[in-house]
Amino acid sequence: xxxxxxxxxxxxxxxxxxxxxxxxxxxxxxxxxxxxxxxxxxxxxxxxxxxxxxxxxxxxxxxxxxxxxxxxxxxxxxxxxxxxxxxxxxxxxxxxxxxxxxxxxxxxxxxxxxxxxxxxxxxxxxxxxxxxxxxxxxxxxxxxxxxxxxxxxxxxxxxxxxxxxxxxxxxxxxxxxxxxxxxxxxxxxxxxxxxxxxxxxxxxxxxxxxxxxxxxxxxxxxxxxxxxxxxxxxxxxxxxxxxxxxxxxxxxxxxxxxxxxxxxxxxxxxxxxxxxxxxxxxxxxxxxxxxxxxxxxxxxxxxxxxxxxxxxxxxxxxxxxxxxxxxxxxxxxxxxxxxxxxxxxxxxxxxx
Numbered sequence: 375x376x377x378x379x380x381x382x383x384x385x386x387x388x389x390x391x392x393x394x395x396x397x398x399x400x401x402x403x404x405x406x407x408x409x410x411x412x413x414x415x416x417x418x419x420x421x422x423x424x425x426x427x428x429x430x431x432x433x434x435x436x437x438x439x440x441x442x443x444x445x446x447x448x449x450x451x452x453x454x455x456x457x458x459x460x461x462x463x464x465x466x467x468x469x470x471x472x473x474x475x476x477x478x479x480x481x482x483x484x485x486x487x488x489x490x491x492x493x494x495x496x497x498x499x500x501x502x503x504x505x506x507x508x509x510x511x512x513x514x515x516x517x518x519x520x521x522x523x524x525x526x527x528x529x530x531x532x533x534x535x536x537x538x539x540x541x542x543x544x545x546x547x548x549x550x551x552x553x554x555x556x557x558x559x560x561x562x563x564x565x566x567x568x569x570x571x572x573x574x575x576x577x578x579x580x581x582x583x584x585x586x587x588x589x590x591x592x593x594x595x596x597x598x599x600x601x602x603x604x605x606x607x608x609x610x611x612x613x614x615x616x617x618x619x620x621x622x623x624x625x626x627x628x629x630x631x632x633x634x635x636x637x638x639x640x641x642x643x644x645x646x647x648x649x650x651x652x653x654x655x656x657x658x659x660x661x662x663x664x665x666x667x668x669x670x671x672x673x674x675x676x677x678x679x680x681x682x683x684x685x686x687x688x689x690x691x692x693x694x695x696x697x698x699x700x701x702x703x704x705x706x707x708x709x710x711x712x713x714x715x716x717x718x719x720x721x722x723x724x725x726x
Contacts, residue, residue, distance in 0.1 A: 378434070379407040380475050380545065381458030384466050385448040386425065387415040392467040392593075393424045399469040401432055405476035410435045411452045416442025421466075446558035446567030453548075453557060460492075461546040467593050468542065474589035478545050481585045487525050490550040490579040493534065495519075496543040496590040503596060513537065516588060517717040518710075525581035532635035534582075536679075539572040543590045546575060554578045559618075569615040570622065573636075577626045604650045606657055612643040613661040620668060633670065634677050640665050641684055666691050678703035 382400055386393065400410055412425045412435060422439055429435035436455060440448075449463060460479060464470065474494075482489040495516040501507040514537045528534060551557075556574055558567045576582065616639065623636055644665065647658045666688055674680065674688050675697050689696040 376407075378409040378458045379405065379479055380409075380460045380462055381452070381456035381548070382408055382410045382462045382464055382475075383449055383452030383456065384410065384412045384464050385415055385445055385452065386412055386417060386421050386466045387442065387445075387448075388417045388419045388421060389466040390417075390420040390424060393421055395469050396464065396466050397424070397428045399472075400464060401428070401434075402472050403470075403475050404473050405479060408434050408475065409456070409458060411438070411455055412436070413438045413448050413451055414440065415444070415448045416440065444560060444562050444567070445564045446571075447560040449558045449567070449571075450560070453551065456548060458548060461548050461551065462544075463542050465542055465592075469591050471589040471591075475545070477587065477589070478585060482545070482583060485525060485581075485583060487581045488547070489525060489581050489583050490547045491575060491582045492545040493582060493584045494543045494590070495586060495588045496540055496592050497588050499591050499593050501596070502593050510591070512588060512718060512721065513540070513592075514714075515584075516586065517714040517721075519584055519586060521586040522583040525583050527580055527582065528576040529629055529632065531582070531584070532631050534576055535573060535632065536635045536638050538592075539568040540590075540592070541568045541572055541575075542592075543588075550579065551575070566611055566615045570618050573619045573622050577622065577628070598650075604647075609647050609651055609655070609657050610661060612646065613665055616640050616643055616665060617668065630673055634673050634679075637669055637674060637677060638679050640669070641680065641688075663691060671697075675699040676701055678707045 384396065384400070389396075397410070397412070400408070410428075410432070412428075414422045414425060414437070422437075425435070425437045429437045438451065438455070440451070452463075453461065460475075460482075462475065478492045478494065482492050495513045497510050498513055500509045500511070515533065518533060519531065556571070556578060559570050561567050616636075620633075620636060623632060628636075644662050647655075647661070651658050653659065669688070671689075671692075671694070674685060676699050677685070678701050680688075686696055
């Protein structure tokens with residue numbers, strides 16, 4: 375059999391309500407040269423039966439049933455089985471537009487260089503449990519990056535690590551992953567295994583291209599009910615993954631601009647923890663202090679994307695006096711941010 379152009383890895387665990395939509399969207403791709411690797415990670419619902427149904431109807435499927443090991447280990451199983459030139463990872467509760475893979479493979483082929491990663495923006499779907507309240511909006515990348523005219527490295531586009539990891543809105547050349555020994559870290563459950571994978575793949579890549587067209591529909595978390603309180607694990611996990619990613623960046627010699635991009639992600643994790651659990655929660659305070667201790671004070675002080683309020687909070691938590699640093703780039707950033715938000719309102723969904 376001729377090897378497929380794209381191996382699509384779908385890690386599945388208890389998603390019977392969404393799986394048909396996801397798999398049909400993959401089957402209907404205009405690029406037919408696919409293998410669809412569905413891996414059942416110990417589902418206890420009807421997910422495996424749904425996969426078997428699709429496997430019977432479409433010979434491009436490879437269905438694996440195994441005990442629960444978590445998202446990272448499940449994706450790794452798919453990577454070991456994959457035969458395609460390119461790797462795609464699709465989460466089983468999302469769906470994609472019909473021309474996604476054809477357009478991305480064609481775009482990669484338009485460059486003379488050997489492209490290692492093709493990246494695209496995505497559509498964020500909110501309140502998806504209620505059709506009358508459902509809304510869709512373009513992700514931050516859509517209005518802040520333009521389609522590549524040449525390959526680039528992460529150093530040139532730090533924005534790629536500021537936003538959601540979104541490893542599923544990309545194609546990865548399989549030989550690149552294998553040559554660099556890039557795999558997911560194995561954590562229990564979902565485990566935020568996509569966070570370290572994002573950093574490790576982008577840091578190792580020398581030829582990334584970005585196609586500014588959204589194909590991927592991502593279901594965002596639903597609003598939490600009144601009285602909901604986060605578990606200790608939910609509070610802790612973002613901080614743990616941030617620390618892992620920072621260590622990777624430092625080990626691989628990341629520049630100040632990349633560290634600052636990662637700092638911004640850290641501040642966003644702190645804000646999320648405070649919003650969900652409150653600053654008085656001892657775990658929030660402990661993890662925030664640990665995170666801030668790993669940040670370079672001078673990079674925080676001159677960070678153009680951090681507000682004065684955030685910087686003041688940082689130095690207050692550390693028990694230090696905030697240095698008086700003039701940041702002329704701050705004005706440019708605010709002007710660019712206003713323009714991007716206007717663009718978002720003019721094109722709210724940007725779905726291909």
